[in-house]
Amino acid sequence: MIDADAKIYVAGHRGLVGSAIVRLLEQRGFNDIVTKTHVELNLTNQSEVQSFFATEKPEYVVLAAAKVGGIHANNTYPAEFIYQNMMIEANVVDAAYRNGVERLLFLGSTCIYPKAVAQPMREDALLTGILEPTNEPYALAKIAGIKLCESYNRQYGTDYRSVMPTNLYGPNDNFHPENSHVIPALIRRFHVAKIKKDKQVTIWGSGNAMREFLYVNDMAAASLFILGLDVSVYCGNTLPTLSHINVGTGVDVTIRELAETMRSVVGFNGELIYDETKPDGAPRKLTDVTRINSMGWEYKINLKQGLEYTYRWYQDNGIAN
Numbered sequence: 559m560i561d562a563d564a565k566i567y568v569a570g571h572r573g574l575v576g577s578a579i580v581r582l583l584e585q586r587g588f589n590d591i592v593t594k595t596h597v598e599l600n601l602t603n604q605s606e607v608q609s610f611f612a613t614e615k616p617e618y619v620v621l622a623a624a625k626v627g628g629i630h631a632n633n634t635y636p637a638e639f640i641y642q643n644m645m646i647e648a649n650v651v652d653a654a655y656r657n658g659v660e661r662l663l664f665l666g667s668t669c670i671y672p673k674a675v676a677q678p679m680r681e682d683a684l685l686t687g688i689l690e691p692t693n694e695p696y697a698l699a700k701i702a703g704i705k706l707c708e709s710y711n712r713q714y715g716t717d718y719r720s721v722m723p724t725n726l727y728g729p730n731d732n733f734h735p736e737n738s739h740v741i742p743a744l745i746r747r748f749h750v751a752k753i754k755k756d757k758q759v760t761i762w763g764s765g766n767a768m769r770e771f772l773y774v775n776d777m778a779a780a781s782l783f784i785l786g787l788d789v790s791v792y793c794g795n796t797l798p799t800l801s802h803i804n805v806g807t808g809v810d811v812t813i814r815e816l817a818e819t820m821r822s823v824v825g826f827n828g829e830l831i832y833d834e835t836k837p838d839g840a841p842r843k844l845t846d847v848t849r850i851n852s853m854g855w856e857y858k859i860n861l862k863q864g865l866e867y868t869y870r871w872y873q874d875n876g877i878a879n
Contacts, residue, residue, distance in 0.1 A: 570623030728774030765814030773864035
C-alpha cells in the first residue's frame with residue numbers, strides 16, 4: 559500500500575486515464591498530488607523534465623501521458639505518434655531514476671501484441687509476431703516504454719512497472735469526430751443522429767469484429783492496485799524485469815453488440831448500417847487477465863453501466879451541444 563502522504567506525480571492528468579487516477583487519489587485522501595499541464599511542462603523536452611524532477615522530487619510516478627487516437631489518427635500522424643510517445647517515456651523514466659523515484663507505473667496498450675496473436679492475449683506474447691500495421695508506430699513506442707522499465711530495473715535495481723489496458727472509455731475521453739476511438743465516436747454519432755432525427759447511423763466495418771472494453775474508473779483502480787503492491791507480491795521477490803501486466807475485463811463483445819447497446823443507451827431509434835468497405839481491424843482482441851486476477855483485482859463496472867455513465871458525462875459537460 560502507498561501512504562496517503564506520499565508525493566505522487568501523475569503525468570497526463572487531463573487525459574482519460576490520468577484524470578481518473580487523480581480523481582481516485584483524491585477520493586482516497588492523497589494530499590500531495592503533483593500535476594502539470596503541457597504548457598507548464600513539455601514532457602518531450604528532456605531538460606524541462608529533468609529540471610522538474612530535480613525540483614519536485616516525487617516519490618511515486620504514474621506515467622499516463624501519451625499521444626493517443628483511433629485508426630484514422632494513427633494512419634494520419636504516424637511520425638507524431640512514435641516520436642512524441644518515445645520522447646515522453648524516455649524523458650520521464652530516466653528523470654525518475656536520476657531523482658530517486660521509489661516506484662513508477664507506465665501505462666501502455668494491448669496494441670503491443672502481434673496482429674495474429676492467440677486469443678486471449680497473454681503477457682508473454684510480446685514480441686512474438688508482426689504488429690497490426692494501422693497502429694504500429696504507437697505500438698512500437700509503447701513496447702519501448704515497457705523495455706525502458708525492464709532495462710532500468712535490470713541495470714539500476716529500480717521498481718518500474720507497466721500496465722497494458724484493453725480499450726478504455728469514460729469521462730474526459732476524446733469525442734473528436736475523426737480522431738476518437740470507437741465508443742466516444744459512437745456516442746457522438748448516435749447523439750447527433752438523435753437530435754437531428756436521422757433515420758440511420760453508419761458503422762464502420764461489418765460489425766463482426768470482437769473487442770473488449772474497460773471503464774476508465776476500473777482502470778484507475780487497477781493502476782493504483784498495481785502501483786501499491788509489495789514487490790514480493792508483484793514479482794515474487796525478484797526485480798520486476800517482466801514488468802507489464804494486462805488490465806481488462808476478460809470479456810468481449812462484437813462491434814454490432816456494442817452499437818446496439820449504445821443505441822439503446824443514447825435513445826436513438828433509427829437503423830444501423832454497416833459499411834463493409836471500411837476495415838474491421840483485427841477480428842478479435844481479448845486480454846488474458848489471469849495474472850492481475852490472481853493478484854486480487856477484478857473489474858466492477860459492466861459495459862452497459864459504463865456506457866450509461868459516459869453518455870451522462872458527455873451530456874453534462876456540454877460536449878453534446
